[in-house]
Amino acid sequence: MGREVLSRQPFSVLIAAELTALEPGRCELQVAITDQLKQQHGFAHGGVVSYLADNALTYAGGTAMHVPVVTSEFKINYVRPAVGDRLVARAHAVHVSKSQAVCRCDVFAVTDGQEKLCAMAQGTIARLGDANATLQVA
Template sequence: MSAAGTARATPADMLAWGREVLASQPFSVLVGTELAALSPGKAELRLPIRQDLRQQHGFLHGGVVSYLADNALTYAGGAAMAVPVVTSEYKINYVRPAIGELLVARAECVSAGRQQAVVRCDVYVVRDGEERLCAVAQGTIARLGEGA
């Protein structure tokens, strides 16, 4: 299925396509990312927290939190636009250290046009079964040009 086909795909087909894309990303495979949900304009990514992804204070490294937000933003924007996309820019605010067992990024498209989408993402850390907000991101997702 192509990105353009996501607009007409069933939810199961869309999720399967998204998981194929994720499996083709070496870094995502390396850190163990899972695409838990994908629908037009929405995405949820999950990442089990491992010791080798932490920084010196025992928190999940901010770069890993940022990566998950970036990828969730791009999935949600791409699913909203139904075309191949890349992240054009994004900003992230860390609101608490990510200490727990699982990181969850939930992104939702705020506005989508032909060339770009604006997407917001909340990142939660799960500790002892409880979700706590640890970061908030917003980004611009751009249509990937034909010559790219």
């Protein structure tokens, strides 16, 4: 189900994002750092790093709550330039209620298998729509 949702997001398809792990309250998303995703200084554009964090936070919150969700708000801290071959975002739910989940995410730049933290994010993920709808993690 998670990969199906990702495939219905045109921007995710455009940048070839990959859902590499998903379980209740946890998510890992990855994207290759291509020339098209870099900014003028040669590292991944902050918007791409932010996208990965936002989407990973939403997956973590949605799978923890088992309902359709949207991002209510999130904050990101860029701690170093995202230089490498690939970006990996790992998010997990920290607090979950019926109406929202607060989640955290670390984004790493990967070069030759070595990960370096490039950003940290936290967000509030809010329940969307019909209270009777459920989200499956399969």
